[in-house]
Amino acid sequence: MRTDTPAPRSRLRVLVSCHTPTPVRALGLANWLVEAAPRSARGDVNVALLTDHAIRKLNRAYRDADYATDVLSFPSDAQPFLGDIAIAVGVARRQARDAGHAFATEVRVLALHGLLHLLGYDHDTDAGEMGRVEARLRRQSGLPPGLIERAAAPNPRASRRRR
Numbered sequence: 361m362r363t364d365t366p367a368p369r370s371r372l373r374v375l376v377s378c379h380t381p382t383p384v385r386a387l388g389l390a391n392w393l394v395e396a397a398p399r400s401a402r403g404d405v406n407v408a409l410l411t412d413h414a415i416r417k418l419n420r421a422y423r424d425a426d427y428a429t430d431v432l433s434f435p436s437d438a439q440p441f442l443g444d445i446a447i448a449v450g451v452a453r454r455q456a457r458d459a460g461h462a463f464a465t466e467v468r469v470l471a472l473h474g475l476l477h478l479l480g481y482d483h484d485t486d487a488g489e490m491g492r493v494e495a496r497l498r499r500q501s502g503l504p505p506g507l508i509e510r511a512a513a514p515n516p517r518a519s520r521r522r523r
Contacts, residue, residue, distance in 0.1 A: 372401045378409045380449050387464040393471050396501040398493065401479060403442040407471055415448035430455060431470040433477035445474035461504055469506050472497060 374390040389407060410418075412428035419425045419432060430451045436443040447470045456466035473494060481490035494506050 371399075372397050373404045374407060375405070376407045376409070379414065380409060380411050384409050384449055386467070389464075389467060389471060392468055392501070393475060396468070396472055396497055396503075397475055398479065398497065401442075401475065403440040405442050405445060405475060405478060407445045407447065407474070409449050409467070410446050412448045412450040415446060415451070418446060431474045433474040435478050435480075442475075443478040445471060445478065447471065447474070459504065459510070465503065468501070469498070469503055472501070472503070473506060 372394050374393045376386040376389045378384045378386065386407075386409065393405070393407070415430075415432065416426065416428040419427060419429050422432070422434075423429075428448050428451055430448055432446045434444040434446070447467060452466045452470055453463050456463045459466065476490055476494055476497075481493060483490040491509070495509065498504070498506050
């Protein structure tokens, strides 16, 4: 089910679709991502909101990791198509709750992170460049800390739950 439409005549075009049993509203994700993207971003991007089960299958098939991750990016060599971003709705809901912000905010954090991967950034190998770019774009867009920062910082909510 299509839940968001691409922004007209933009340097970046984003199409958001939902593939979950219960429809999820994308809450303006396509237009937001176009505005939040680096100015250099050019091309078409598909964002799919998926079940955790579907993401787990993709993660197992493409990364040999048997768990539901939050976001996966599938870059394309076929210009002007940049690639696909897959977001796990259940994982995003849990992460939003743990971070203390709205589901829509978490989906935006994940979509931006995924887009940067499509643009060639890789936080595992780029000596912090992706983290710096992501932090700047999040600040400009009014988003809270993102995945890279959260991975580096301890989660006080998580430690409270363990006690």
